[in-house]
């Protein structure tokens with residue numbers, strides 16, 4: 001799945017929202033990973049079958065019948081399916097949207113058995129003589145008669161008991177007929193709605209990953225159960241039907257006295273069920289003429305009409321060509337469709353040949369969208385297309401290895417973007433959007449290893465929980481480190497051999513290590529100190545990462561498990577005792593040195609001993625997944641280097657010094673004032689990545705202190721630091737009439753404006769209010785540049801009242817551009833007026849006002865506002881059972897909700913409230929937010945301690961700096 005939730009990465013970076021007493025941040029995105037779905041547990045009451053098990057899922061099972069296991073037995077292997085689905089885009093007499101279907105699955109018997117166990121969830125089967133299915137033998141096989149059939153709700157099975165045994169090596173065909181609900185639950189085969197010139201339109205679409213194909217038709221719904229799918233879709237003559245493969249035929253027919261189209265598709269390649277897609281819609285498309293295969297972009301007619309699909313179309317062909325070269329394997333399919341859906345839970349989904357997206361992740365309006373929107377579109381496309389090979393052609397055997405699939409796509413997506421947008425230096429951005437983000441989570445004692453044992457991941461909710469920041473971003477970070485120390489050509493060679501060996505099959509992560517090892521062995525001039533397997537085991541089988549300490553006076557180099565809260569206890573034992581094999585790229589006095597491997601806890605390196613003005617900088621370009629600490633002397637020399645000639649260090653290393661220092665200080669390894677000192681040179685810094693690193697870390701200070709006396713001096717200090725940047729951009733843009741040329745300059749212009757307005761830099765608010773007023777006076781003509789809209793809207797609403805808010809709401813409802821709607825939706829959370837915020841909170845639970853897919857992130861935005869935080873917390877507590885029951889099934893991302901609301905928690909009272917919340921809802925539970933709740937408690941505890949220990953020091957340091965500034 002695509003990893004971005006609904007806010008653009010760039011927009012999200014420290015999206016400082018100006019609320020209440022000026023500056024409040026709203027970023028949330030460092031945590032706003034959607035991914036995790038709420039627990040999808042069967043409701044025993046729904047059971048339509050006979051003899052089904054009605055035990056609540058929390059009760060441990062004692063009975064161990066084959067259908068009590070969440071994993072399929074290995075007796076039957078599917079070969080192909082023929083699936084016909086007929087979604088009704090109008091409600092039936094009872095007001096329900098349904099689909100009907102027929103399915104035949106052809107399977108082979110591998111082990112003698114008298115049971116057929118196949119996944120099915122929430123389907124009503126047509127029964128004949130009480131049986132849910134028909135069975136026929138193929139070839140010379142005769143099928144035993146069916147004795148009894150029943151549904152098991154808890155494990156989501158249809159079970160068929162036969163009167164005799166199926167014979168090993170023989171093939172059989174199982175046929176079923178069924179009806180399902182085409183619900184608006186964003187799972188399985190579901191419906192999405194939108195307005196088209198005042199007319200409501202319905203789309204039937206699907207999301208199968210991870211365990212929802214079984215909700216569309218009965219199937220062996222595990223990634224290793226690959227098969228060929230012959231798909232037929234029945235639909236209204238006025239609509240289009242799409243699926244994974246090319247259309248073969250479409251003919252008119254009359255069914256149930258209704259004229260319909262019957263569209264059949266070519267048999268698919270051998271593939272996993274979670275990658276299937278079925279769509280019926282009245283969309284328009286654009287087609288690429290140049291490619292060897294068919295490339296199309298689909299969206300609402302209006303969006304295609306206003307050319308919002310062009311950018312996606314233009315980059316898709318080149319990105320696919322790039323991957324063909326990089327993987328050294330041709331694109332495995334004959335077409336590539338990509339479609340933007342009005343309602344979609346994840347950011348995007350890599351269905352093979354028919355990739356589905358949120359509208360904001362695929363559509364880009366050349367006039368109205370921002371640079372951030374553009375980057376998001378190309379990033380998500382690049383991520384999903386990377387999966388066409390890695391994930392789809394070669395698929396991990398089971399969900400415990402999800403990290404490899406998602407981490408891989410999250411790493412190579414940067415290579416794909418770099419190929420189509422070579423001027424962006426996009427490969428640097430992995431530091432911000434993956435590494436720094438996951439460092440924060442993986443430094444908690446409650447983190448977990450990347451890789452899990454197969455037997456630890458069984459139930460759908462356990463599978464959902466795998467879609468988290470660790471899998472995506474730590475996966476990306478360790479694979480990048482691997483590619484760095486193997487070198488890119490060797491990495492690519494091993495990869496290509498892996499993909500070619502296992503095409504159309506399944507693997508586990510060790511298979512990739514084996515092929516990379518072969519590539520190493522075939523490269524005589526490359527040497528690594530241990531095998532790929534042994535080096536990587538330490539990074540994937542134990543949680544966390546090391547802080548490497550270099551003592552430049554002695555040459556001592558050592559490592560230690562880095563924990564943000566130095567008092568926290570690690571309960572999870574590690575076979576490697578929390579030590580790693582650490583590849584250290586480093587430089588001395590600006591000169592790159594030979595890579596150094598730290599292979600034990602403590603070592604010495606004569607080269608790293610320096611004297612006089614000499615300095616050492618390790619982990620250049622943050623190529624390794626670890627933090628670095630130095631002796632005080634070297635820290636001082638690095639700080640003075642920043643203050644005198646910061647450009648000697650690369651942008652990434654400047655960013656890294658700041659981020660390491662702040663985090664080492666959080667962990668009490670270096671003094672807090674040392675971290676604060678890394679921000680002094682920002683007076684001269686003009687580059688985006690160091691600024692974002694600093695702002696993110698200062699964000700923490702803002703969150704901890706924006707309700708205390710420290711906030712005044714913090715604002716004054718920020719004002720002093722941001723003024724030169726504000727002036728720089730004012731000049732560069734001829735008094736804000738132009739937009740900078742450089743990609744990251746455009747982002748940093750947004751930072752400058754946002755912070756400056758937040759802390760009251762002269763002229764900033766006036767500028768913004770003028771723009772907004774002009775727009776309100778003439779809504780048909782928006783004078784604000786798309787890049788700046790997010791910031792301007794938020795500030796204007798923060799400084800404005802109900803009139804501004806209602807205007808924004810009207811614009812939100814009227815816009816036909818999804819990214820514009822998304823900006824306005826975030827901005828409406830910036831108001832400082834409580835009743836407006838409370839009304840907005842109520843709107844989030846009304847799908848006619850805020851789409852279900854956007855509910856969580858909207859509540860999160862409100863909670864990020866210092867005025868909105870207590871309101872959102874009360875709201876969520878008061879409505880928890882409603883939220884859990886109504887939205888808990890997939891469309892609501894609970895982990896984000898919890899982590900978003902608690903991000904500012906730093907008092908004993910808040911900790912008590914949080915624990916009470918956990919206690920009060922023990923019965924109901926927290927689904928996939930369980931882990932997030934544990935983390936929230938750990939973080940709050942750490943925050944309380946941090947504030948107690950640092951408040952006075954921070955106040956003192958900032959006061960000193962700002963008083964000095966006043967006298968300047």
Ligand SMILES: *[C@@H]1O[C@H](CO)[C@@H](O)[C@H](O)[C@H]1NC(C)=O
Nearest residue numbers: 080081082104105106230267
């Ligand atoms: C699906 O189509 C293939 C190719 O035409 C065919 O061999 C296979 O038997 C079909 N499967 C089913 C279940 O009808």
Ligand SMILES: *[C@@H]1O[C@H](CO)[C@@H](O)[C@H](O)[C@H]1NC(C)=O
Nearest residue numbers: 126128132133134175176177
């Ligand atoms: C099963 O066979 C019976 C009798 O031939 C037939 O009426 C029924 O429609 C079949 N059901 C399915 C699901 O194919």
Ligand SMILES: *[C@@H]1O[C@H](CO)[C@@H](O)[C@H](O)[C@H]1NC(C)=O
Nearest residue numbers: 048098123124179180181182
């Ligand atoms: C399935 O059957 C149940 C029980 O009869 C009924 O409440 C539900 O509406 C049915 N669903 C569909 C999609 O027909």
Ligand SMILES: [Zn+2]
Nearest residue numbers: 001002406409
């Ligand atoms: Zn993905």
